[in-house]
Amino acid sequence: MKTKQSDQLRLFYHPSSSASMRVILYLRCRGVPREAVELVSTGIGTDHRGIVVFTMPEGDPVTEVLGTTDLTAFNPEGRVPILLFPDGRKLTQTGPIIEYLEATLNIPGGQSLLPEDPWATAEAKRIMWIVAADTQPYQNIPFIIQAMGEWGMVKAEPTKHPLREHYIRREFGAIELLLQSCAGRFAVGDNITLADCFLVPQIRNALLTDIDLDREFPILWSVWENMLAVPEVMLVLEEAGGVVQPAVFNPEKFQTYTKEK
Ligand SMILES: N[C@@H](CCC(=O)N[C@@H](CS)C(=O)NCC(=O)O)C(=O)O
Incomplete structure (x- = not known):
């Protein structure tokens, strides 16, 4: 249509x-x-x-x-x-x-958010893919709630569910190792790339868990802090409800799903 x-x-x-x-x-x-x-x-x-x-x-x-x-x-x-x-x-x-x-888009001025160097671009895209393909699908709260309610998955507070925390640790752990060789001020070098645009919302989402991101992933955390210091980035977060992602689920249904049968 x-x-x-x-x-x-x-x-x-x-x-x-x-x-x-x-x-x-x-x-x-x-x-x-x-x-x-x-x-x-x-x-x-x-x-x-x-x-x-x-x-x-x-x-x-x-x-x-x-x-x-x-x-x-x-x-x-x-x-x-x-x-x-x-x-x-x-x-x-x-x-x-x-x-x-x-x-x-005929964007006046500015520069592309992928580096000119093909290897650096590949590094940025690798981080984007780890976030989009290997991390975010397991963080989806409606999916967690459905799996607890309908498919017998262990019951826990959805935002801090062990499945979420497992994949955050596994994938952020991998990214942390990659960042050892490619990070500068931001994820790949000293300029913002698409890797940062993908990482920031995922870190914002992970703030809902009990994981001590600062301690477990220090380079990732410094990239996050450097991104927060960019006024345009902070404005995006503020316009979306704050630095920590707002959790949206029906608390009434959440009680039903998490109650032991
Ligand atoms: N791979 C997709 C992911 C999109 C996605 O999962 N969006 C979530 C919100 S972050 C959604 O709409 N979830 C609704 C649902 O799972 O029913 C993309 O990159 O656009």
């Missing part, structure tokens, strides 16, 4: 979504003018099982055309972020969204 409603690119995102924040950090750190990509916050709700889902924003022209707030009518994966084009095309997946914007 075509959903032509605006002459602008529109990024459907949610402030609690770490994947969405990767793209927003790219936009701000790359110096893309705010008017080039309109940010549209989705809503949040619960499905028939009480599990948190993102929803189409109430009252948005696109929602009106779709006739439903069910996000899967807009993106069959039911995930954010989603880039909507003026002609109705939609693009999902943060890596391709960023690559497309970089290739097509």
Whole structure:
């Protein structure tokens, strides 16, 4: 279905979504003018099982055309972020969204967020992939809640669940070793790269756990602190609800899922 409603690119995102924040950090750190990509916050709700889902924003022209707030009518994966084009095309997946914007937006000044040196670029992309493919999928709170409630996974407070903490330790541990040879002020050298845009939301998410990130991953932590010192980065975090990612789940359902049967 075509959903032509605006002459602008529109990024459907949610402030609690770490994947969405990767793209927003790219936009701000790359110096893309705010008017080039309109940010549209989705809503949040619960499905028939009480599990948190993102929803189409109430009252948005696109929602009106779709006739439903069910996000899967807009993106069959039911995930954010989603880039909507003026002609109705939609693009999902943060890596391709960023690559497309970089290739097509005529960005005045600034520099690409990938280094000129191919090896350094490969190092940045390796960190991006570790975050996107090997870390974030295991951090998804709705998935943790569903696994506890429906598939017999050990019950624990979702944000501090052992599955989450295991994959944070495993993957951040690997990144820490990589950073020993590639980090400077930021993850790869002294300039912000896409690796930092992917790391920051993942670290922000990991702050919800009991892991002592500062002690266990000191280089990663220094990259995080150096990123927080960048005004554009801090603004993105503040606009998304603060330095620590807001946890969104239905506490009532959470009690049900964590109660021993
Ligand atoms: N690989 C995807 C990940 C997108 C993703 O998992 N987004 C999460 C929010 S951070 C989401 O929409 N989750 C909803 C769900 O799992 O139902 C990307 O890079 O865009």
